[in-house]
Amino acid sequence: xxxxxxxxxxxxxxxxxxxxxxxxxxxxxxxxxxxxxxxxxxxxxxxxxxxxxxxxxxxxxxxxxxxxxxxxxxxxxxxxxxxxxxxxxxxxxxxxxxxxxxxxxxxxxxxxxxxxxxxxxxxxxxxxxxxxxxxxxxxxxxxxxxxxxxxxxxxxxxxxxxxxxxxxxxxxxxxxxxxxxxxxxxxxxxxxxxxxxxxxxxxxxxxxxxxxxxxxxxxxxxxxxxxxxxxxxxxxxxxxxxxxxxxxxxxxxxxxxxxxxxxxxxxxxxxxxxxxxxxxxxxxxxxxxxxxxxxxx
Amino acid sequence: xxxxxxxxxxxxxxxxxxxxxxxxxxxxxxxxxxxxxxxxxxxxxxxxxxxxxxxxxxxxxxxxxxxxxxxxxxxxxxxxxxxxxxxxxxxxxxxxxxxxxxxxxxxxxxxxxxxxxxxxxxxxxxxxxxxxxxxxxxxxxxxxxxxxxxxxxxxxxxxxxxxxxxxxxxxxxxxxxxxxxxxxxxxxxxxxxxxxxxxxxxxxxxxxxxxxxxxxxxxxxxxxxxxxxxxxxxxxxxxxxxxxxxxxxxxxxxxxxxxxxxxxxxxxxxxxxxxxxxxxxxxxxxxxxxxxxxxxxxxxxxxxxxxxxxxxxxx
Numbered sequence: 295x296x297x298x299x300x301x302x303x304x305x306x307x308x309x310x311x312x313x314x315x316x317x318x319x320x321x322x323x324x325x326x327x328x329x330x331x332x333x334x335x336x337x338x339x340x341x342x343x344x345x346x347x348x349x350x351x352x353x354x355x356x357x358x359x360x361x362x363x364x365x366x367x368x369x370x371x372x373x374x375x376x377x378x379x380x381x382x383x384x385x386x387x388x389x390x391x392x393x394x395x396x397x398x399x400x401x402x403x404x405x406x407x408x409x410x411x412x413x414x415x416x417x418x419x420x421x422x423x424x425x426x427x428x429x430x431x432x433x434x435x436x437x438x439x440x441x442x443x444x445x446x447x448x449x450x451x452x453x454x455x456x457x458x459x460x461x462x463x464x465x466x467x468x469x470x471x472x473x474x475x476x477x478x479x480x481x482x483x484x485x486x487x488x489x490x491x492x493x494x495x496x497x498x499x500x501x502x503x504x505x506x507x508x509x510x511x512x513x514x515x516x517x518x519x520x521x522x523x524x525x526x527x528x529x530x531x532x533x534x535x536x537x538x539x540x541x542x543x544x545x546x547x548x549x550x551x552x553x554x555x556x557x558x559x560x561x562x563x564x565x566x567x568x569x570x571x572x573x574x575x576x577x578x579x580x581x582x583x584x585x586x587x588x589x590x591x
Numbered sequence: 592x593x594x595x596x597x598x599x600x601x602x603x604x605x606x607x608x609x610x611x612x613x614x615x616x617x618x619x620x621x622x623x624x625x626x627x628x629x630x631x632x633x634x635x636x637x638x639x640x641x642x643x644x645x646x647x648x649x650x651x652x653x654x655x656x657x658x659x660x661x662x663x664x665x666x667x668x669x670x671x672x673x674x675x676x677x678x679x680x681x682x683x684x685x686x687x688x689x690x691x692x693x694x695x696x697x698x699x700x701x702x703x704x705x706x707x708x709x710x711x712x713x714x715x716x717x718x719x720x721x722x723x724x725x726x727x728x729x730x731x732x733x734x735x736x737x738x739x740x741x742x743x744x745x746x747x748x749x750x751x752x753x754x755x756x757x758x759x760x761x762x763x764x765x766x767x768x769x770x771x772x773x774x775x776x777x778x779x780x781x782x783x784x785x786x787x788x789x790x791x792x793x794x795x796x797x798x799x800x801x802x803x804x805x806x807x808x809x810x811x812x813x814x815x816x817x818x819x820x821x822x823x824x825x826x827x828x829x830x831x832x833x834x835x836x837x838x839x840x841x842x843x844x845x846x847x848x849x850x851x852x853x854x855x856x857x858x859x860x861x862x863x864x865x866x867x868x869x870x871x872x873x874x875x876x877x878x879x880x881x882x883x884x885x886x887x888x889x890x891x892x893x894x895x896x897x898x899x900x901x902x903x904x905x906x
Contacts (some may be wrong), residue, residue: 338741339738339743339787340739341738342735343724343738344733345727345732347727348720348724352733390784392785393760393784393785393786394785395718395761396719396720396721396759396762397718397720399717400718400719400720400724404720413721415712415714415715415717416711416714417849423711426701427701427711429640430639430701433635433639433640435592439635440635441635442634443634443635444632444697445632445633446687446691448631460852470693471694484683484684485683485686485687485690486691486694509599
């Protein structure tokens with residue numbers, strides 16, 4: 295039987311687990327399947343792309359279809375290639391991992407009305423931006439951003455901004471690409487740096503399907519912030535986005551960071567995801583994605 | 592001022608630098624091989640993201656750059672950045688080179704000026720069928736494609752189309768070859784990994800380089816399935832400039848724009864019946880081969896696209 299809902303990701307993903315529990319509690323007739331990255335690598339694939347669009351037959355080892363034309367998908371896949379093709383030689387393995395990632399990108403590219411977190415050019419499960427890209431995207435979406443800076447050498451930091459770190463700044467290694475490792479500390483005077491201002495208060499607004507879910511304890515947060523968080527999610531094409539904002543003294547709230555694959559989500563967001571999946575079930579008949587009836591091969 | 596980043600002797604970058612010099616457009620060259628002389632700072636500000644480059648002693652605020660053309664090679668292959676390479680015996684210097692070049696990548700994605708091309712815009716090319724879906728939506732025909740690990744499905748596809756080719760699914764460069772029972776992977780070998788097959792599309796190859804809103808097209812005449820490797824197979828390739836039908840040119844520009852690419856190499860094939868297929872869009876085209884063979888002024892177009900307003904008219 296082709297599943298109504300397909301959940302993609304780790305079996306230990308708290309968001310997938312919470313959504314599955316909520317779906318199970320709300321409907322006893324739904325067929326829900328879960329597939330991990332390893333399951334997909336071991337599946338039987340026929341992925342077709344042509345002038346009529348894309349269509350896929352993907353079946354597990356027992357011949358059961360994983361996804362049909364009316365299957366709604368929640369995609370929380372993280373591409374962890376170390377899990378895959380482990381019996382190949384090293385050269386073949388690297389090639390196979392790149393090839394399989396490319397296949398998944400195409401399979402998960404759409405249709406977006408049936409797939410939460412469809413693949414994008416930057417990520418297998420929605421947009422995967424780096425911290426400076428998020429800062430640029432937030433500014434473009436109309437959010438003020440928190441003071442932050444990153445440099446390749448601390449000697450330039452002194453040269454550029456007087457003595458050392460700016461007042462109120464703390465180290466933020468995540469702002470330095472590729473450098474969140476012990477090598478950071480071995481760089482002496484010429485090591486790269488990343489720093490950002492420390493807010494007095496931090497809130498997280500979660501956006502699901504364009505609807506913002508501010509934390510319940512943040513009644514004093516202006517509603518315009520929720521709108522701006524929604525705009526940011528829309529501008530980067532994120533179905534799910536956790537937006538972190540900070541307040542500095544009496545100043546306005548400022549964007550600090552965003553995560554399209556937050557490890558945890560609040561109840562409002564989990565409900566929003568479940569609602570959207572339930573709405574999608576049966577609404578995907580116009581989709582390009584089709585699958586043969588079970589056992590047709 | 593234009594910033595050129597990469598290895599200055601590499602064909603496409605060298606031609607663009609030559610064009611800037613010839614057209615009198617101010618420019619800077621960031622040589623990746625001298626990355627130990629490079630420093631970068633990025634910072635947030637009220638007016639967007641700003642920053643500074645320090646390049647061989649010169650200090651350049653980011654807002655002074657009118658455009659960037661980048662042809663960065665992977666840091667891991669630079670001799671200066673390799674643990675066993677020459678020129679960087681001090682591990683801390685090597686680490687700093689890696690950090691500076693990583694930050695250069697970051698800068699390319701957030702710089703306020705036009706960048707050919709931003710690394711973030713290059714992702715679609717890591718999956719040919721993913722990109723094919725975008726190409727199809729732009730109005731081009733795309734070849735019938737099957738990616739499978741099912742030998743029976745592959746054989747059925749071959750019987751249906753008569754002549755098929757196989758090539759990589761990902762951005763890993765592969766030589767396009769025709770498949771037949773006597774050449775190419777044997778069907779049983781597919782079980783190890785889904786492989787991409789395409790119906791062979793007969794016709795003439797056309798390579799279009801899109802720079803901003805302009806198209807520079809070359810028609811390629813070759814007996815090879817993959818003209819890039821014609822010499823290897825003892826075959827020949829010739830090129831000549833071509834004026835594209837207006838609708839095809841418009842589609843090429845719109846497609847590049849959809850992909851976020853200010854500069855793109857679009858691989859087309861015109862069939863004998865006049866249909867235009869698009870195979871893929873290269874986000875970092877090595878255009879020098881096409882410029883040298885066809886005489887198209889692609890490097891001049893790149894430089895004009897990135898030049899400051901004041902220099903553009905003069906150029």
